[in-house]
Amino acid sequence: MRHSSGFTLALAGFTLLTCGDAIIKSMAGLWPAPAIAALRFSIAVPLLVVFVVASQGKQALRVRKPWIQLGRGLSIATSSCLFFFSLFLLPLAEATAIGFVSPVITALLSALFLREHMRPLAWAATFLALAGVAMVLRPNLAEVGIVAFLPLAAACFFATMLILNRLAAGTGSPMALQWVVATVAAPALLVVASVGHFSGFEPLHVNWPHWSVVLRCAIVAITASTAHWLIYLGTTRGTAADAAQAVYIQLPVALLIDALLFRHLPDALALGGSLLIVCAGLIMWQNQRRIAGASSP
Template sequence: MARGLSLGMGTLGFFFAIFLMPLTVAVAISFVAPAIAALLARPLLGERVRPLTWVAVIVAFAGVLVVLRPNVMTLGWPAFLPLLTALGMSLLIISNRASAGQGSALSMQFFVAAVAACLLIVAAILGNASGIAMLHIGQPDWTVIARCFVVAGTGTIGHWMVYVGTTRAGASTIAPATYVQLLASTILGWLLFDNRPDLVTLAGAAVIISAGLLMWWDARRRVNAIRDTDVVDSAV
């Protein structure tokens, strides 16, 4: 249930964010999720936070501030919505760790989607009852329904592939591949919505990605050190 609630919270934050700001900005800020997960891993999972992880977290949040600066002045508090997405995704990462091995990839995906769907349905009903024009459900056009099917299909496949990749190759191995999402969102946002990222957004995104790669490098270094130690012990 925790994984589904986390996914639902992250989804709500992201859809509100891309409604109010360029796609690239929302995606760039959401990439701070691994840093938040590293911080929450200590109180929730009892994992030790290494000094280099603290450095990466500080760097990541510095990048977020760089990206947020112009958007805070323009949008106000809604500019922080991508951070809600990042929090939801970080809790999903932690929940994945806690529930590893409890079921197959398909069964885990089904239960996560079921819980998230319930949360999003309740949110849609409350939004429709709020009287806010942008939250009114109404009768969607067939093109909207078609796009929803595309989002649902690609999202399901993406989450399934991440889960399978994590269980087979390890999170530290596949982590760099997730940053392709930022490149893809930048290109698609430019082509489909004419959202051209400015230099400030690109600079902040580069800082956030650098922090994520620093955490990945540190994790890989620790894994290799443990593997080398095991090899030496087995040889002795």
């Protein structure tokens, strides 16, 4: 029952994330991706602290295992920045599809750090997912070059966050843990945005944002914080690998948004690659469930 509850919560979280991604994509060319990510988390920090203190008191802000919290914050900051860049360069559905390798990466990290056994079927699913990623990247790699791998790198850092979420279970209330993540991510991204601004590279120059950019970042801050809270609850009420499977709700949502708002549909090969990634994730999920079932009394 807890596995089912965790999956449902993660499903809602990933749906909200896709809606937020569409808002981020709508800001392409209006402001640099690191600045957008920094503003999104900076807005989230005071909102979350007010919510936590009002609902649970100041003592709720005291969370344990600071190094794990630091890792969670840096992981989501890096993942967000890389994925925002990818949204500016790739169609929403294709960038989202590449992010679907996160369940496979999560299972691999679970095997390495949580000592969950990796069966041959899981390794086969890994190679299947990589083949799917290659198919999705094919047209974009020729057009934009190696930066097309940005969503793949973002997926690796997001999977790291999912593993750290499991290790952070019980160290504080869910909303307090989201506040900690934002508190770590915001200054880290401000540093990245500042470095980009002073680098002299024009696309990273940070000017005064239009009010609509601030408003959209505020909306994403609220929806994304809620989404990550739901995903966190999903990983703690089930397993990291189980909750990660809910990511697949993003494909139909992203395809619908891409078609309606951005007038883009993936070609047959990219869509086929997306389905391969989904199949790989589902195989990995079933493999993890068999392992969990075999180990239960």
